[in-house]
Amino acid sequence: MLAITAIPLSEITKTQLNAHSATIEGIEDFPTQIAIAKGLWEAKASASLFRELRTTLANMCSGVRRCMYCEDSEADEIEHRRPKSLYPQKTFDWDNLLYACGVCNGPKNNNFAVLNLPFSAGYTEVKVKKNAIPTPPPLGKDALIDPRKENPLELLELELEETFRFSPRINDKNSEQYWKAEYTIKILRLNRDTLWKTRRCAFRSYRSKLQEYLSDKQGKILELQEFLQESYHRTVWEEMKRQYDQHDDLRNLFQQAPEALAW
Numbered sequence: 001m002l003a004i005t006a007i008p009l010s011e012i013t014k015t016q017l018n019a020h021s022a023t024i025e026g027i028e029d030f031p032t033q034i035a036i037a038k039g040l041w042e043a044k045a046s047a048s049l050f051r052e053l054r055t056t057l058a059n060m061c062s063g064v065r066r067c068m069y070c071e072d073s074e075a076d077e078i079e080h081r082r083p084k085s086l087y088p089q090k091t092f093d094w095d096n097l098l099y100a101c102g103v104c105n106g107p108k109n110n111n112f113a114v115l116n117l118p119f120s121a122g123y124t125e126v127k128v129k130k131n132a133i134p135t136p137p138p139l140g141k142d143a144l145i146d147p148r149k150e151n152p153l154e155l156l157e158l159e160l161e162e163t164f165r166f167s168p169r170i171n172d173k174n175s176e177q178y179w180k181a182e183y184t185i186k187i188l189r190l191n192r193d194t195l196w197k198t199r200r201c202a203f204r205s206y207r208s209k210l211q212e213y214l215s216d217k218q219g220k221i222l223e224l225q226e227f228l229q230e231s232y233h234r235t236v237w238e239e240m241k242r243q244y245d246q247h248d249d250l251r252n253l254f255q256q257a258p259e260a261l262a263w
Contacts, residue, residue, distance in 0.1 A: 001152040020092040037088035057099035073101035114140030143183040164199040202233035
């Protein structure tokens with residue numbers, strides 16, 4: 001999971017998004033806000049609006065249109081990081097939209113949480129209660145990492161020798177960073193079996209490509225750079241660069257190709 005660099009939308013699309021947001025925010029009744037937001041979204045507002053949203057989000061993905069959460073599957077669903085059933089006023093907020101795969105987006109669905117104070121108290125799940133009148137979610141910092149505003153690698157760390165699983169980078173249960181990492185790993189199921197196995201495959205591929213590059217730097221440089229731009233699990237490569245000095249084989253490779261640390 002990597003930080004996402006936003007690409008600006010056209011003025012026409014920004015105007016359309018702002019207009020829909022103003023419509024929703026102009027409604028005082030919270031359940032009605034939810035209903036209007038849902039209706040506008042499901043109506044797809046306008047075909048051109050959604051085409052641009054999808055195209056722009058796809059261009060913001062790492063690799064070739066990889067899910068912004070798992071980096072494994074193809075991104076094909078516009079995801080509301082803050083669910084529109086809990087935060088209807090954020091339904092058309094460009095900063096709230098990500099591109100995800102169904103495997104990540106489906107289970108996440110309307111799940112969300114806010115951090116408790118003190119942070120040692122963890123987080124509180126914010127849920128849509130069945131057959132209950134919807135009420136605004138409690139105030140508090142989001143427990144789910146926002147890759148558009150935060151660098152996930154400052155909160156998460158990937159083990160590169162055996163498990164290839166994520167864990168909190170800061171192992172202090174009194175800290176905000178710990179609980180954000182814990183919740184994000186849990187709600188997105190970032191350590192599900194298929195992911196750690198494909199991360200291991202990605203690690204081996206990156207290492208192999210770096211070895212090939214060392215055999216012919218002039219001939220392989222463009223090939224390696226193109227491979228890095230198009231590959232899935234780019235987080236694995238970023239962690240290889242960050243942790244290389246902790247692993248003998250990686251230390252040897254990067255010492256021979258220190259320029260690769262900038263790629």
